[in-house]
Each structure stands twice: as C-alpha cells, then as structure tokens.
Amino acid sequence: MVVYWIGGxxxxxxxxxxxxxxxxPEKFS
Structure with a gap:
C-alpha cells in the first residue's frame, strides 16, 4: 500500500x- 508507506x-x-x-532549539528560533 503506497499510502501506508507515505504515512510511515x-x-x-x-x-x-x-x-x-x-x-x-537555537537553530529553529
């Protein structure tokens, strides 16, 4: 199932x- 792989x-x-x-966290502020 392609949807299963995409979701995973x-x-x-x-x-x-x-x-x-x-x-x-400093790189995402």
Missing part, C-alpha cells in the same frame, strides 16, 4: 525533525 515515512521524518529541534 512522513511520520518518521517528523519524529526526526522534532528530535533535532529538541536537541538544538
């Missing part, structure tokens, strides 16, 4: 983005 990849990228934002 999107969620994974969002988790990585949030993780980096928490580690280095």
């Amino acid at each position: 990849i999107t969620a994974f990228l969002l988790l990585i983005y949030l993780f980096i934002a928490l580690l280095k």
Whole structure:
C-alpha cells in the first residue's frame, strides 16, 4: 500500500525533525 508507506515515512521524518529541534532549539528560533 503506497499510502501506508507515505504515512510511515512522513511520520518518521517528523519524529526526526522534532528530535533535532529538541536537541538544538537555537537553530529553529
């Protein structure tokens, strides 16, 4: 299912983005 893969990849990228934002908040301000 293509939708399943797109949703999984999107969620994974969002988790990585949030993780980096928490580690280095000064770069996102």
